[in-house]
Amino acid sequence: MPVKPYAPTKTPTSGQRHLMNRMGCGYSRSTFTQMRAAGSPRNWFEQQLDPSSVKESARARDLSSWFPDLRESPSTKWQKQEDGTKLAWSYAADLGSYSMMRRVYSRRQVLETMVDFWSNALHVHAGTDLAWVHRSSYDDLLRRHALGRFDDLLVEATLHPAMLLYLDNWRSTRRAPNENHGRELLELHTVGRSAGYSEQMVKDSAKILSGYTVDTFASWQPFYSGSRHATGPVTVLGFSAANSSRDGAELAREYLRYLARHPLTAQNIARKLARYFVSDNPSAKLIGDLAKVFTASGTDIKATLRALVAHPEFKAARGTLVRTPVEDFVATCRVLQVVAEKPTSNASFARAAIWVPKATLLYQWPRPDGAPTGDAAWASASRMLSSFRMHWNLIGGWWPRQQVDYRSGGSWLPKRKLRFDEYVDHLCRMMLGKPSTPRILSAAVVATGCSPKTQITKSHAVATSLHVRLIGVLLDSPDHMRR
């Protein structure tokens, strides 16, 4: 079926679209405009790497005030949970919804993407046991360092009370250092299991970290306790120390910086970046190339991302990664230009957001290894059925429907009257960022029963009762389900 283009609706090049979909939270008209204003995709990316240089959207600036409870002190949060005023799950839901709204509305798209990346690479469950009281300040920390240097990030994240609570380091005592954190630090956050560290090294890792604890069930403030620090010689993968002082605070920092700069950490972070941004099965060459830059730059995250974006394997891998349900939600809101308003209840769009993707709640993956990406986790039957339903709910504005503006079907018409095939082409450009294809046009014809020549106006069924079916063709498609 030959496509009749609707040329006035400009589209990004496939390279521009790729950059928005991979390094940002998904193609949108506003990011396309932003990219064009930057002069070139390269300029846009450079601006994005310096988020403070990018003027934030008004809505994104307001978001923090939409979720005031997140700013309460840890002891207030705990007290509210104790007296039943507001429970841990509700704070966790707030953080998830807040983060999803940021991804939809922020103009600092690369920052938001990297916050997601680090939130999983250095995962702290937002609703679990005790860590939840500090989870929103942990999010602030990840934001501060997301585009900085990994060694700084690792030190701060490891010693943050949220992480100390999540991985039990706060329980460590001089006689019985809790090995949970010491192990995950090696396995998940730095060198990886293939580094071949011994059980003794895990114990030494725990010894080094012991002493960093939290004043639980009281002020909830982190503090260093020399009496909880396990002294005695330690050796972990080439890092050795006599560790004779009761004050091991600085030793732990040295150890963390050592691990951050370890060549196997470079490999591990490079692999995670390559999986997140390039392919479920990245090549050894890509991982090696990124690891080299990571190490040579002193664990500079920006330098590593520049190398990633310039890499031929990144450029070649267009539209091949499955979107996670959360990414799908964000990308869908962006193309549909859904406008959330300040929430007034849990049913408001901005606060209900976390429940909409119908998958593991954002920042609530049940294990310390962080939520997965890729086909193995997300290319499943139930996921497809639930994402299709989510698309229709959002296209139709059916749920969540409070404190939100959805665009009506008729509002998408670019002029008073045009042919169906032109309209489909226009919608493709708006929703997918590219012109229609004969296949898409045929599917649109099948879905609506229109002929390509049918004249569409605001009162036509295609702009009213069939609107959801038509947009459904575009969003329930491989093009939109992948990035």
Place this chain on the structure above:
Amino acid sequence: MTTTPPSPGCCAEFESASRLSRRRLLQGMAAATGAGVATSVFGDAFRQTAFAATAGGNVLVVISLRGGIDGLGMVVPHADPAYYTARPSIAVPRESLVAQDAFYGLHPQLAPLEWLFTSGELAAVQAVGLQVPNRSHFSAMEEIEDADPGSAERRGWVNRMIGLDGEDDPTDAIHLTSSIVPTMLSGLEPAVAVSRIGDVALVGADDGDKAEWASRRRRQLDLMWKGGSGGVHGAYRSAVRTVDKLSPVARSTYAPLVAYPRVWPAIGLSDALQDTAQLIKADVGTEVVSIDYGSWDMHNDYGTLAWGDMQRMIGGFATTLDAFMRDLGDLRSRVTVVTISEFGRRVKENGNRGLDHGWGNMMLVAGGGVKGGAYYGSWPGLGSGDQVDDDLQVTTDYRNVLGEVITRRFPDRSIAGVFPGLPYAPVNLMH
């Protein structure tokens, strides 16, 4: 079991399925010999025929009692005085216990299930769990459901189990009560997770859609997803297969033979078990149904027989399972129900009339193939020298209970395939 494909080139999928389950074999034979179906082997008509022709597959229902149930309060060791010493205000009095033997008895709220115990269809195992204590909800659940301690791959035991049946039907294992696939079902083999069976539906080609629009929607999607392999394309095909297979069930109104409880806290469990009964009666070939029922994380307000969360939650469980088992009628002989929980709770009660996280726990096994009316497991004692960090010791690896159920009810699945590296030692609770 091996077999020769009935006719050469009948279908590649059949030929490749060299490891055949009985069901798969019958499906293949129906394809080869059934009049008029050989030409559209994988069309809907064939499916209906094949499934109708292969009635009688066994079903495993796994109920996850999430939050860490107090096994000592469910299956009470009334003859161990240390139990009563440790719980001055919340112990279950001996005289109230049902289905008593000389050592154990069941919480009185389990009375609705006593008939199953008496008829030999309900057994309990004490002191089961993970080999090494893990008192974190999240990581203990992961460990229990992954059940492959030697491997970094995140793949659950149910996923491995359905992977051994020689086919990749996404409805082999279904999780109800939430749309998130739990760890035990996660992995290579497609599996379905939905809150209700009624959720298995393709938006736009649904109950409420007129036939013409539903048909247009399906054709539109098939067109958009044509070609491509693996990844999202494979997922799309799995999704429509699931819908084709389950939507007749999902759309039909189910009329159970008995009334299920409709009161909190059992509504979710009640919905899920009704859906399960419906699936079993429709005989769509699902082998494993997974259901969540919780939370059992009773750090406080555990309560007594007169009040509190424990008696209320057990009551919901027992009345609902009772309805399910009665509703199944004779089909019960095909269905085995197993309960599991990530850990047991402390022996000693805390200052809030509750119980903190512990280790050893109980499991209930009911239905087809169970040597019921008995208590199993080796009791480690609750004396001060017998507890580990104040917890009930584990004397039976939970995998051996599951392993025995699988071995007896699904004899074509290898225990080493489902629980790699397990030193298999059955408890002898199954016929």
